[in-house]
Amino acid sequence: MINKDLIIIGGGPSGLCAAKTAAEAGIDVMVIERSNQLGGQLIKQTHKFFGSKSQYAKTRGYDIAGILIKDLESKSNLEIMKNATVVGLYPDLVVTVLFEGNYIKYQAKSIIVATGASEKFLAFENNDLPGIYGAGAVQTLMNLYGVLPGQEIIMVGSGNIGLIVSYQLLQAGVNVKAIVEAAPTIGGYKVHASKIRRLGVPILTKTTVQRAIGTTQIEAVELVSLDEKWKPIAGTESIFKIDALCISVGLSPMHQLLSMINATTKFIPELGGFVPVVDHHHETSVKGIFVCGDAVGIEEASSAMMEGYLTGLYIAEHLGKSHPEQESLKKLYETQLSMLRDGPFGVKTKIGLEKMREGMKHA
């Protein structure tokens, strides 16, 4: 058994930011990352971020990843373990890691679960055909590996991810035939939607996928219009020939490790599904285990970073340590986070957090 003050599970934006503030507070930190590089989903994001300067606005996602990684350089009390998967988490703060075919056990004094989110799926006939991808998968394939998902594609979902990935598909030379949205209005920012529309891509609201058509891979898709009760309207079906379908219908928090230790979770649709219930310091119902980022509720990467910085500071307090600028930084990031949530797109998060507080038995 190897001892560590703090183990952070996940080297995405939130985990890296938590590692920074915790390490600066003099805590012995280890970050465990499943893939071969740090940065989480930022590494495939070619678009520039919104927000203010301290939230890395006007910087491309992959450049933000670079900044966060550079921030951790030359910290002697920080260890990073890549290509390592956490396969076990125990309530007595033990973590089992699978690394190069061996199981390694760590005893921590505190743990941050920053596992992020996974892509949601959509139910329709033949939804398992090859050629049907999550929007994140398309981003990974194109922007990391330089491979196209297809030549002619339809995007399902008009949230920010759907809109941004559609634009990235166009940049890569793919014909985006349409963006389909079941709701009566476009989900994402107007500025993204307008950019797509100017390039001639129709955004079909009150429309969904009825079925995919194909034998060994997707060849076409049947779309159908929806009425006010979201029921398909007979006679409105139309078939589009495509070779790829991209699903962007939201994300759900990766709470599985926390479920392993029976941490209290609650189903809160506004936060993306099942989420661990946390107190104001991001501690779960299991003492010493904290969560930050998308794993505790789906928001934007900017919010995940602010939450990460904060959780690192909360951990410092939990372990009886202090960052040289503990109070001022806490105030700064708490203000930044509430500013991010004050916009029209933060309403859902706020409702979700209120619902979470109602279910907080241990606080």
Place this chain on the structure above:
Amino acid sequence: MRITNHPILTFPEKEEIKFMFEGEPVKGYKGDTIASALHALGIKTLSYSIKKHRPRGFYCAIGNCASCNMVVNGKPNVRTCITFLEEGMDVKVQVNKGVIK
């Protein structure tokens, strides 16, 4: 198909990697995952579902969904979307739960 022109990103030519797919010699490039290399070759079916034997491609590309599991060098259930391609790899479509010999 591989991206050649892109307004933001550059994809410089990389070293070729030879590997086997279903017993046939094929090529990918350094930096590819097994799944991205197969995809660039137009191969989208990576496995078959266990009960109904329906074709499966990858869905998430980050190691979450398990629909890209293939048999690599005789080892089943390898997540090919996050496993990097290596020279001489023997890659096969997985048709069952996976058997370790």
